[in-house]
Amino acid sequence: SHLPDPCLLHQSVKRLAFLSLCCRLFELDPGLLPLFQYNCRQFSNAQECLSSPEFLDHIRKVMLVIDAAVTHLENLPSLEEYLSNLGKKHQGVGVKLDSFSVVGESLLFMLEKCLGTAFSPDVREAWTRLYGAVVKAMSRGWDVRKEGK
Numbered sequence: 001s002h003l004p005d006p007c008l009l010h011q012s013v014k015r016l017a018f019l020s021l022c023c024r025l026f027e028l029d030p031g032l033l034p035l036f037q038y039n040c041r042q043f044s045n046a047q048e049c050l051s052s053p054e055f056l057d058h059i060r061k062v063m064l065v066i067d068a069a070v071t072h073l074e075n076l077p078s079l080e081e082y083l084s085n086l087g088k089k090h091q092g093v094g095v096k097l098d099s100f101s102v103v104g105e106s107l108l109f110m111l112e113k114c115l116g117t118a119f120s121p122d123v124r125e126a127w128t129r130l131y132g133a134v135v136k137a138m139s140r141g142w143d144v145r146k147e148g149k
């Protein structure tokens, strides 16, 4: 009768997964750190960013979008407008299109860490395609003239 609370454990497992995605993100591209600013405050290092509630919120937002894409897999065009607006917003905060592939790599890294051998080539392929479709839709909101490429 002294079993731990499963909700508590679930929460920390999810948080671990989120954190492994974020750590990987800044490992792959430390230049992304300055793009995350809240109340005009810049984080002085990745650790500080990773422990801020605003940043964890952003990761949750990313996962909600991914989750919505999975739910609407058969009808991704229904998310098209939302995603292209989301892309526009990201261009507005200074994100480059290339940076989305760094997020994609971090996502695959996290999945691999969490799923272990269950992360088969088929599963990897499925995730690559799903994330690719999300990024493609987000990039429709990009104004190439502003990025200069």
Ligand code: HEM
Pocket (backbone or CB within 6 Å): 032, 035, 036, 037, 054, 057, 058, 061, 062, 063, 065, 066, 086, 089, 090, 093, 095, 099, 100, 103, 134
């Ligand atoms: C290089 C990668 C990225 C950077 C630097 C970045 C940065 C930001 C920033 C600064 C904001 C505004 C503040 C905030 O809400 O936290 C934001 C909002 C958001 N981001 Fe990202 N982001 C990135 C990738 C992504 C990806 C891949 C997704 C989803 C697939 C995503 C989903 C969102 C959502 C849903 C919001 C909230 C938009 C709203 O308020 O309407 N982000 N992002």
